[in-house]
Amino acid sequence: MPDYDAELNAIGLPCPLPVLRIRKALQTLEGGQTLYVVATDPDSLKDVEAFTRITENELLEAREEESKYHFVIRKGMTPK
Incomplete structure (x- = not known):
């Protein structure tokens, strides 16, 4: 498995919790870093x-x- 800067386990979470957790996890990363989500x-x-x-x-x-x-997301370089 490739190296990611962070991982998020959203197994069992109903909508909209996966996206809310992704948003929170991305806030901890620097622009250009990657987040792996399942x-x-x-x-x-x-x-x-x-x-x-x-x-x-x-x-x-x-x-x-x-x-x-499974998702791999790269945080954008500009804050959003």
């Missing part, structure tokens, strides 16, 4: 995509594997 909420796929788009963070990876959703 979630089980089926809505997280579209929610995380929308969140990264409107916050100018970069969604590097989004995939579903064995009913889990």
